[in-house]
Amino acid sequence: xxxxxxxxxxxxxxxxxxxxxxxxxxxxxxxxxxxxxxxxxxxxxxxxxxxxxxxxxxxxxxxxxxxxxxxxxxxxxxxxxxxxxxxxxxxxxxxxxxxxxxxxxxxxxxxxxxxxxxxxxxxxxxxxxxxxxxxxxxxxxxxxxxxxxxxxxxxxxxxxxxxxxxxxxxxxxxxxxxxxxxxxxxxxxxxxxxxxxxxxxxxxxxxxxxxxxxxxxxxxxxxxxxxxxxxxxxxxxxxxxxxxxxxxxxxxxxxxxxxxxxxxxxxxxxxxxxxxxxxxxxxxxxxxxxxxxxxxxxxxxxxxxxxxxxxxxxxxxxxxxxxxxxxxxxxxxxxxxxxxxxxxxxxxxxxxxxxxxxxxxxxxxxxxxxxxxxxxxxxxxxxxxxxxxxxxxxxxxxxxxxxxxxxxxxxxxxxxxxxxxxxxxxxxxxxxxxxxxxxxxxxxxxxxxxxxxxxxxxxxxxxxxxxxxxxxxxxxxxxxxxxxxxxxxxxxxxxxxxxxxxxxxxxxxxxxxxxxxxxx
Ligand code: AHR
Numbered sequence: 001x002x003x004x005x006x007x008x009x010x011x012x013x014x015x016x017x018x019x020x021x022x023x024x025x026x027x028x029x030x031x032x033x034x035x036x037x038x039x040x041x042x043x044x045x046x047x048x049x050x051x052x053x054x055x056x057x058x059x060x061x062x063x064x065x066x067x068x069x070x071x072x073x074x075x076x077x078x079x080x081x082x083x084x085x086x087x088x089x090x091x092x093x094x095x096x097x098x099x100x101x102x103x104x105x106x107x108x109x110x111x112x113x114x115x116x117x118x119x120x121x122x123x124x125x126x127x128x129x130x131x132x133x134x135x136x137x138x139x140x141x142x143x144x145x146x147x148x149x150x151x152x153x154x155x156x157x158x159x160x161x162x163x164x165x166x167x168x169x170x171x172x173x174x175x176x177x178x179x180x181x182x183x184x185x186x187x188x189x190x191x192x193x194x195x196x197x198x199x200x201x202x203x204x205x206x207x208x209x210x211x212x213x214x215x216x217x218x219x220x221x222x223x224x225x226x227x228x229x230x231x232x233x234x235x236x237x238x239x240x241x242x243x244x245x246x247x248x249x250x251x252x253x254x255x256x257x258x259x260x261x262x263x264x265x266x267x268x269x270x271x272x273x274x275x276x277x278x279x280x281x282x283x284x285x286x287x288x289x290x291x292x293x294x295x296x297x298x299x300x301x302x303x304x305x306x307x308x309x310x311x312x313x314x315x316x317x318x319x320x321x322x323x324x325x326x327x328x329x330x331x332x333x334x335x336x337x338x339x340x341x342x343x344x345x346x347x348x349x350x351x352x353x354x355x356x357x358x359x360x361x362x363x364x365x366x367x368x369x370x371x372x373x374x375x376x377x378x379x380x381x382x383x384x385x386x387x388x389x390x391x392x393x394x395x396x397x398x399x400x401x402x403x404x405x406x407x408x409x410x411x412x413x414x415x416x417x418x419x420x421x422x423x424x425x426x427x428x429x430x431x432x433x434x435x436x437x438x439x440x441x442x443x444x445x446x447x448x449x450x451x452x453x454x455x456x457x458x459x460x461x462x463x464x465x466x467x468x469x470x471x472x473x474x475x476x477x478x479x480x481x482x483x484x485x486x487x488x489x490x491x492x493x494x495x496x497x498x499x500x501x502x503x504x505x506x507x508x509x510x511x512x513x514x515x516x517x518x519x520x
Contacts, residue, residue: 026505027446027453028428031412034440034520035461041433043090043404044367045358046397047149049323051097052132053123053376054338060374060383061140062132070386075132076140079388080374083381084144087394088401091194093149093322093369094137098122098204100196101155105165108133109184122204124337138169138190147193149322149369154198154220154238155206163223166195170227191228194236194367196264196322197221201238202247210250213238217251221259236320239263240304242296248304252311262318262366263308267300268377269293269350270327279328279341280478284449287346287477288420290326291447294350295425297324297357305364318366321358325371325378325393326350339376343391344480345489345511347378348472351396352429352445352513355403359431359443362408370397382483389486392479395472399491399515402441406433409440418448427453428508440518446508449477457504462520464502469494473512 050056065075072078095103099122107116108130115130141148150169152162167177172189181189197220198205201213208216217237226232237260240247251263271277271289282290301319308317326347327339334340351370358365370393374381380394408431415428425447432442440462446453471494479489494514498505508514 026456027451028413028415028455030430030442030444030455030457032432032440032442032457032459033410033461034434034459037407037409037434039363039408041359041362041403041406041408042366043088044147045355045362045365046088046401046404047091047093047322047367047369048084048089048146048373048380049093049097049369049371050095050373051123051376052095052099052103052120052128053097053372054335054340055375055383056372057132060376060381062136064131073143074139075136076143077383077388080381080383081140081143083388083390083394084146084373087380087398088404089144089146090404091147091149091367091369092141092144092373093151093196096122096151096199097323098199100151100199101153101157101205103153104157104161105134105153105168106161109135109168109180123339124335126337134165134169135184135186138192148190149194149196149367150192151196151199152220154201154216155204159220159223162220163225166224166233167227170233172227189227193228193234195224195233196236196238198238200241200266202241202244205238210247211254214251214254217255218259221255234261235259236262236264236322239265239320241266243300243303245303245307248307252308252317257312257317260317262320263304264320264322265300265304266323267297267321268323268325268327268371276328279331280344280480282346282478284420287449288423288425290346291349291353291425292423294326294353297321297354301357301361301365305361308364315364319364321365321368323371324354324368327377341377342480343379343382343393345392345474345477348392348396348489348513349445349447349511350378351393352400352443353447355396355400356429356431356443356445359403359408359433360411384483387483389481389483391481392472392474392489395489395491396513399470399472399513400443402435402515402517403431403433403443406435406441408433411442416453420449427451428455438520440520442516442518444506444508444514444516446510446512448510450510452507452509454505454507457506457516459502459504459518462502464499464504465519467497467499467504467516467518469497469506469514469516471512471514473509477511
């Protein structure tokens with residue numbers, strides 16, 4: 001992991017001669033106001049999602065307590081824990097997804113040998129032995145230093161089942177569920193703050209209308225007692241899928257705000273649900289389409305936010321994007337129900353642009369969860385028995401973690417186009433923040449498949465003394481890491497920085513991501 005963190009400081013001359021600036025046409029201009037900014041980028045925007053789906057939990061996070069071949073702590077893989085800690089994983093959503101609305105938490109507590117099995121009807125029809133349950137997940141979150149985010153079963157569960165789960169994990173005194181927890185070996189409550197009330201209620205969570213779900217939500221929220229004495233449970237309603245703006249309108253209209261803390265939007269970048277295409281073998285056309293779908297996130301957030309602003313101008317109710325990422329065909333030869341896909345530079349570009357969008361909307365977007373952490377969809381980690389690799393998406397999330405809990409700085413971005421046939425997308429994407437030490441970070445992506453882009457970055461409100469950078473790039477968009485070549489794609493120091501006073505000039509290769517660290 002050491003090399004990931006290696007940054008080479010570019011020592012900058014106090015005043016560089018003008019001729020060092022390239023005469024090539026400048027694609028874009030970024031102006032950062034380092035002395036402005038009012039909103040904090042919640043670290044929870046960099047959150048993750050783990051479902052009982054394919055090899056995410058079993059084989060991904062959890063290999064069993066008796067596994068002697070793979071180093072683990074109570075069955076949780078140590079290599080995965082170390083990699084996620086290096087990512088500064090802030091939160092983890094569990095147990096689904098669609099699975100959450102079939103999950104009965106009491107099946108997953110008590111002696112493992114006595115736990116009942118169920119069939120995972122959503123994902124591959126496999127038998128789930130419930131060996132990974134509430135204790136396993138919440139203890140794992142403690143190991144990771146991540147806040148747990150539990151999704152309660154609304155689709156096939158009951159209000160009482162959810163209320164008892166909250167009492168089981170959060171009640172510190174004497175109560176039926178706290179006593180049961182103690183009997184199962186845990187004295188102290190975990191004090192779980194984030195609770196989802198169902199998942200995709202418009203789809204796999206019950207195919208409900210928004211009016212029906214709003215009523216159900218009110219009923220469930222009524223019984224979500226705060227046992228934590230730490231500021232209350234944070235209740236998250238199942239929000240819209242993509243551009244279903246009516247869903248947001250009805251929920252904001254019909255749920256009293258005192259009962260609602262967040263709406264959870266889902267958006268996947270997919271070419272066509274009936275023809276998703278390969279994760280690794282794709283054309284420029286498919287790349288362009290995926291980038292267009294990823295950039296749709298900007299419009300989705302703007303439009304859902306506009307509706308939320310109408311009912312909640314003070315922005316008390318948060319927008320969570322608790323499922324996002326690229327979705328392709330599964331890897332050849334793998335179970336179609338397991339959603340196992342490779343992860344290329346295309347995915348790095350989805351991650352870089354999407355995270356910039358979230359950062360720039362951090363006044364409303366308070367949490368996001370990439371789907372999903374290990375071995376499923378746009379995973380940051382892939383495993384194969386005892387082997388593990390970090391994907392290009394992992395590297396972007398690690399490079400961007402400097403933005404966690406930093407002050408968002410206003411960025412004025414002028415960009416040229418990435419043209420494909422008759423269509424065009426903005427070539428550049430950017431966001432900037434200032435951390436507690438006054439260090440400014442700028443994340444930039446050039447999604448153009450062919451052209452390098454020279455960008456001029458002007459920093460106002462500070463005197464630039466040094467700048468260093470890190471870059472993720474590769475020769476082909478399809479490049480990815482394999483178990484044979486796990487480091488084909490990895491970040492490197494970025495040296496193409498020229499400075500004149502407070503202006504930096506940087507050249508971004510095609511489909512590359514750069515994070516600059518600027519000190520005053
Ligand atoms: O992430 C895979 C699935 O996608 C989730 O279970 C569901 O919520 C969404 O449709």
